[in-house]
Amino acid sequence: MKKNIYFILSLVMLSFTVVSCDFDDDLTEPDYVRLEFAPGAVPLGVAVGGSTSYDVNVYSAKNMQSDRTYNITVGGSIAxxxxxxxxxxTIPAGSNEASFTVSASDIGLGVAGKTMVLNLEEEPEFTVGDPLSFSVARVCPGEEFSLDFTLDAYPGETGYEILDSDGNSIVKVEGSPADTSLCLASGTYTVILTDSYGDGISDGGVTISYAGTVLATLTGDFETETSVEVSF
Incomplete structure (x- = not known):
């Protein structure tokens, strides 16, 4: 009798083991996939009137047993x-990486450039990493119009604006400006430096240059705003 009981218990335990194994097989951990720019590819610099291209790499946490195709999404302000x-x-079978090419042209980029956001469309079988967000802007080596800022302890108060000779605003930044290089046509421009709190920029200011030559300097000794007209 005891032998029969032991035999029955053994069968029950075996059935649980088989079910458990099948259940584990059904709970395959989702894959993880991410995008990464090839070295030196960000930001995308486009020659005035031209185009450029860079490679984006795709990495999977697992080697693919068969070809796996992912949908690419594009967002941002770029047209x-x-x-x-x-x-x-597509990541091919036997590999965990692939790449694709991104091309951009000087169409509607404007003076300040545009943003592009790339990602992969997520599905139940895998999760994706953070999207790639970057700028696409004109480049003009050796002919850049540059603004180099020295900010105080409250950079969020500082802003700037650039007006063309007709008084049109072509660039406006409100809060925490970064050093900037722009491709501007030769002409006359007004650079306005602002402070939202009204106490200027302590020991700060901006140096304005074109093609490596300093055109003007605005010091932080002002209240709400100060400006200068430059030509090149």
């Missing part, structure tokens, strides 16, 4: 006609 990005990318 659709200004870029060329494939709709999908």
């Amino acid at each position: 659709p006609e200004a870029y060329n990005v494939p709709e999908t990318v």
Whole structure:
């Protein structure tokens, strides 16, 4: 009798083991996939009137047993006609990486440039990493109009604006400006430096240059705003 009981218990335990194994197989951990720019590819610099392209790498946490295709999403402020990005990318079987090419053209970029955001469309079988967000801007080596800032302990109060000769605002930044290089046509421009608190920039200011030559300097000794007109 005891032998029969032991035999029955053994069968029950075996059935649990088999069910448990099958259940574990059904709970396959989702894959993780991320995008990464090739070295030196960010930001995207586009020659005035030209175009450029860079590679984006795709990495999976697992080697693929078969080809796996992912949908690519594109966002940001850049116009659709200004870029060329494939709709999908495929990681081949036996590998955990692939790449695709992003092309951008000087179409509607403007003076300040635009943003582009790339990612992969998430599905139940995998999760994706953070999106790639970057700027796409004109570059003009050796002919940049540059603003180099020295800020105080309250950078969020500082802003600036650039007006063309007709008084049109072509660039405006409110709060925590970064050193900037722009591609501007030759002409006359007004640079306005502002402080939202009204106490200027302690021991700070901005140096304005074109093609490496200093055109003017605005010191932080002002209240709400100060400005200067420059030509090149």
